Every structure is written in structure tokens, then in C-alpha cells.
Amino acid sequence: MTALGPVEVGLLGLLAFIFGLDYIWVTPLGIWRPVVAGTLTGIILGDPITGLIVGSLLEFVFAGLFTIGGGTVPEAATGTIASVVVAITAGIKPEAAVPLAIPVAVLTMNLEIVVRSFDAVFTHWADAEIEKGNFDKIPLINILGAVPWALSRAIPIWAFVGALAINPQAVKSFIEALQVVQLGPLTIRFWDAMGVAGAVLPALGAAIMMKMMLSRETVAFYILGFALAAYLKLSLLAIALVAGSIIFALYLFTHREALQQLTLSSGSQGVKGSATSKDFFRWFGLSWFIQSSWNYERMMGTGFAHGMLEVEKKLRKDPEELKAWMRLHNEFYNTEPHVHNAIYGMVISLEEQGADPDTIRGVKTALMGPFAGLGDSMLWFTLLPIAFLLGASLGVNGNILGPLVALLIWIPVSWAIKYYSLVYGYKYGLSLSEVLKGDVLKVFREAVMAFAMAVIGGITATYVRATTPIVLAQFHGQAIKLQPVLDQLMPSLLPLLFTLFTYWLIKNKGYSYGKAVIVLFLVAFILAILGILG
Incomplete structure (x- = not known):
């Protein structure tokens, strides 16, 4: 077993802290995703390939697990670090280390719930400073709100890795003792069974994405992706290109009139604001901190106040007027943090044109819901999972x-969406919102979901790994196995059945993600012990 020293323990905790900042600061880099987090952990421990493989497997498990609104889900980065540490230090198979991510990820999720409540302290602190007229303290207050989020990632890792480092020999003995366990007449090869169960767990990620996007309109594209992978053995990138081309052509020709609204050419020439490229870049930079002090009470309120401070100081010369406007922006606000920039740009533009507080409050309240739906489906349930699943x-x-492929897709595209949302929000204001709330939004979301389902179909056939070693009969000394029979019936049939089973648990039985993964793991683990899965 590889020993862990204080340097490794400290670096891994620091890495988790940085992952927490990347997450709460709207994922500018995406390094908290498992395929990248696992690789970076492996680099610290001197085995980047094992870290990469474990992280890639976990990318399929955690696909579709994103916090929407006030919801919480198992936290992927800490689970990944823990699994990679065990895989490298204990020398077990990457597949066997995958299930170990779940308990650490769930622990971090519960710490995050505490942070979401605690961070209201920063919002109330901002309230107090606004009343005192100390407006310049708001940026610091908001940024400090990210520290508890980052600590909620670092503390579990320091505790977990530190415990492994205290008595590595005891851990080694425990792991070796589980290699073969005799339970009455049953011989349990624990780590082999863990590896089989870990190879099945990507069905959870596929099922979660299906719950979000599978419908009568998109099921055909799921079947398309599955068939391209199962029968033609196409890679995930090839499936994305084929399915994307088909969907683009289909929606372009069937919804041409609606898509033409995207030109914004009719009825909207834009406004001639005073903003320069330098202003847009500065506002763009501030927008990454929109959810830095996110909390259950005001959510992104203090982040919005932070972003608007310099605008208000420019527009409001009377201290009491400035105070009133900063109170307004520190109110409740929550939407998707990338397309938030469209609302951000609209508010800046409208205020420069002399809009009153009630108008601004109304714009924020009316648009944050629809834009949240657009951004969540576009960014968190399509672009991010597809980018990192392709990398995985x-x-x-x-x-x-x-990891490089994933980052080269995610970073430029997500940054472009965030930047141009700000620019077009400022230039076109409410006319942009009318376009996005019309048929264009509906058509775009349908196309996005169809594309995502094609990729998830490919993932089901390729990366949910389930086979059976059952021998049906012996014929002239030759074993007739069940798996080739199933392959002739339908390639990847068992992976499809496990995925549909998990989807049924989540969609029809109403199981939480945590409960569903426990059931999926136990079923696969027990079937492996019984020799039904191999």
C-alpha cells in the first residue's frame, strides 16, 4: 500500500478547497468534474492514469447530478478524490474503487446543506453595511461567502485522507482481508464483486439524465444513440456528430419560422448604450461571483448587489438613493448563473435609461424563472455533461x-454563452426576453434534449458494463454460455436492462438519487457474488 504523508494530505485537501471555489464560482474551469478531478488527484499521488480512469468511470456515475434551485445532490469532486486515493494507495481495480465515492459524496452533500443555511450570515452582513453606507465592503462580503462552500469540500477530504495516513498498515490488512471472504458455503470475492458493481453504476447517471429529458419526442433519439453504439460500435464522439447532424437538420427544416426569430432583426434594433468593451469585460468578470454567497434565504441576492455596485455608484450621486438601490439588489434573486448575465445586462441598460426600482424589480422577478429553465437545460443538463462525458x-x-477534450469544449462555449448573454441582454433588453420566451425557447430546448438523449443512449450501450458468466450447458466438451445468446438477441441488453431498472426506480417509484444508487449497487453486488454477473 502506498503511504500518504502530510504533504499529500495537505495538497489533497487544498485541491478539494479549490474544487469548491470552482463549483460555487459558476464553474469557470470545470476542474471539479470527476474526469479532471481524478486526474489531478492521481498527479499528486504519482499515478495520473489510475486517477484518470477512476475519474472517468465516476463521470458516468455522476452525470446529471446537479444542484438546481435549492436542491442538493451527492458531491462529485470529493467522492472522486476519495475513490482515487483508495484505488492508488490500496492497489485495487478502478472499477472496485468507484462505489467508495458514494458515501463521501453524500457526506459532503450534507455539509453543503449546512453551508447553504449558514451563508445567510453574509447576506445579513451586507444588509448592515448597506444601512451604514459602507457599500465598498459588499464585494469582500460576497467573495468571503465562498469560503464555507470550499471548506465543505476540503474538510471531508482532510478527514478521510488523514485517517488513511494515520495507520496505513491497518487499512492494508483490512483490504487484504476482504479479498476472499468465506460465508458458510459461499465464497465471496469482495473486490471482484465491487468491481462488477462499479461497472454497473454508470446506469445511475444515464437514468438521471433520462428522468430529466426522456419523453415521447426524445425516446427515438435515445434508441438511435443506443443502436449506433450497440450495433455499429461507434464511439461516443461519433454518435454525438451523427445524432447532432440529424437533429440539426430535422429541427432546422421543421421549425424554420420560429428559428428565424433568433436574428432579432424584426422589431428590435437594439439600444445605443454608453457601455464599452472594457465595461462588458469588467461586468463579465464580476458575474462569476453571482452565487458566491448563495444561501437559502436570498440565494443569489448578495451576488447581484456585488455585480451592480459600480453601476449604481456611477448612476446615484445621492447617498440615500444609492442605499435604496443597493437594498433592492440585495433582495431575493435566483436563476441559472450563466444566462443570468442576460438579466444582468438588461438591468444595467434599463437603469441607464432611467427605469424606476419597481420596473427593475419586476424585470428580475419575471425573467429569473424562465431563464433558469433555459440555462439549466442548455448548460447543466446538456453542455456540461456532454463535454465531460465525451472526455470520459x-x-x-x-x-x-x-480531460483536455472536456475542458476545450466546456470552457470556450460556456464562457461565450455567459459573455454574449451579457452583451445581448444589454443591447436588446426586453425584446431579447420576448424572443427567448417564445417558440424559439421551446424549439431549442426540444432539440437540446433530443441530442442529449442520443448521447445517453450511446453511454448506456458502451459504458454501463454488465455481462453474465452463466454456462447454459456443456456440449461435446464445449461450454454454451448465456452471454453470446443475449448478444445475438440484442447487444448490450444487460446494460440496457440495468439502466431501465434504475430509471424505473427514480421515475416511477420516486426513489431519491441516494436511495436509487444504493439499490442499484446492492443488486449488482449480490448478483456478482452469486455468479450471475461477472
């Missing part, structure tokens, strides 16, 4: 380009 499809085979 390379990384699972030990290809170090996997």
Missing part, C-alpha cells in the same frame, strides 16, 4: 487527452 469516453481507456 477517452479517459476510461487511459487516454490523457480525455
